[in-house]
Amino acid sequence: MTPVLEIDGLVKHFGAGRGQAVHAVDGASLSIAPGEVLGLVGESGSGKSTVGRCILRLTDPTAGTIRLDDTDITHLSRRALRPLRRDVHIVFQDPYSSLNPRFSVGRIVGEPLRRHRVASGRELADRVAAMLERVGLAASLSRRYPHELSGGQRQRVGLARSLILEPKLVVADEPVSALDVSVQASVLNLMTDLQRDMGFSCLFITHDLSVVKYLADRIAVMYLGQIVETGPAAEIFASPQHPYTQALLSAAPVPDPVEQRERSRVVLGGDIPSPLDPPAGCRFHTRCPVAVERCRTEEPALVSRRDGGGPVACHLVTGADVPDLTAI
Amino acid sequence: MTGARTAPNGDGPLLDITGLAVDFDTEDGVVHAVKGVDLSLGAGEILALCGESGCGKSVTAMSIPGLLPRGARISGSVKLEGRELTTLPARALRDVRGKEISMVFQEPMTSLNPSFTVGYQLGEVLRRHEGMSRGQARARSVELLDLVGIPAPDRRIKEYPHQLSGGMRQRVMIAIAVACSPKVLIADEPTTALDVTIQAGVLDVFRDLRDRLGTAIILITHDLSVVADIADRAIVMYAGRAVEQAPVTELFARPRHPYTMGLMKALPAAVTAAGVGERPRLAEIPGMVPTPMTDPDECAFQPRCPRAEPDCTASRPILEKAVSESPADGHTVACFHPLEGEGR
Structure with a gap:
């Protein structure tokens, strides 16, 4: 089956003056199958949001290709891109700043229908009402304004706006990170239901591992602009291969004091290096507890493991399994 | 690696709060942010105050060292080693703050002054509260940065906040907070803005401070997994009141x-826990x-x-x-x- 989204060698550098560039994304490749939820995880500055923004062409990639349903959209003009925008939508993290405060809820949710001349008048109003109901909001809310809504309600409005054109792909950038636990649970339930019913593919960008563990079919782990490991969610959580993935999973506490206090942790030295001047060789070598000489000079490619597991970008893993760092 | 811990028991609580209530006058009327909280903290204890936005956990914490904004009306009693703090004159309260009770906030980016070096900001606290000379303060600053796990501290004290990462800044904030060996450290969402690998290191610093200096810590957080990781005891707040309080292992079990x-x-x-990818409700x-x-x-x-x-x-x-x-x-x-x- 043709992937809904295919990214190959995506590069995005932002000029930082004095001839320097922020290497936000540096050669990322991934694909999403129809109906699949891919969790893109990484810490701040890993480039995961930039990947999302490039897919929407909210920012133009420096190099690489982005294909939507087999159409190369990397260099399409704004005009040529317009019909394709029906198929891809984004949900932002902050439900406070991503809705226009001067528009009513009905106007916000109906805007994509109007933009793409899909519906107008009575039909538009009916579709907005139906969509609001689908995301668990009363149709009467369409006359309200964003400031009158709670955070959870706003995020539902954001979802309704993204889904009203029944897109093939939804890019969700930390959609539940600003919400309280009890509200987060209801939004995650809603996203699960809608995804099952409507069948859209989803790139779910988050730093919260417990959320991707719940929601994602597959996971891609980013570090300093590159994808270091991908694979089925269950596999990654059961046996992470890349030393960074291991460190990341072991650092995230679990909400159970007995289990949490028994766990061993891979402690990373130092901080994430500056994306202005990423390290040569493997980008993780400056913090990796098992790095060898080769890691300092030669950049590892994201290649499949011999045992058929998901691809990993690590010199030590691709030959054989990497040592279990938590056992050291 | 962390072992199971129990709260050490001293003679009576270090900090004793009874019937704490805080009201704010606003344009729309009176907001009852905290409606009656009783809380005690033992020496060397790590107590978590948890709950969702608006439950009153931060306001409770801020009222302990008298850091509430003007317009807040506080009632009830806050006693540190038997001394009532709510009626203390502003001047005396300033001495309590920093020296006996200090605070660490969520945002390490805005809590430091960008135009002074780390060493200056840390040294200022030592000179003001401890009456140290410039040289003494410098030597102690290096020790403190080392204590909170900052590598090459003698080099770092000459740097400005913008030269440090978020995790490092939060460590500097903690170093400033513990500079005068306070009895109580109040940390309001100290790791919420940090990545998990950095959060783990900062939580280790808190554990270490408690173990080495015997600092009692009140940790305000919305994150139950952080509570599970570090706290001895937890109080769950809802709508301005404590609804449950227990040792952490008991609370979760x-x-x-x-x-x-x-x-x-x-x-x-x-x-x-049952399986990944099932997506039960x-x-x-x-x-x-x-x-x-x-x-x-x-x-x-x-x-x-x-x-x-x-x-x-x-x-x-x-x-x-x-x-x-x-x-x-x-x-x-x-x-x-x-x-x-x-x-x-």
């Missing part, structure tokens, strides 16, 4: 208040938090509670011992129909 149980069941981790807590403008004499959680009975609206439950023959002492809950403690 046998939550008694339906709200606490609701929070724990709403976490994605509550269902993924997460438990939701229906309804919304009540308005802080009113304070009816009833259980505040009752409109959202699956166990509510008619008596829940007749009066307000107080925090009392969960079960008389409870094996874990010190588990208290404010509920007329608490869970039996059958676990999660």
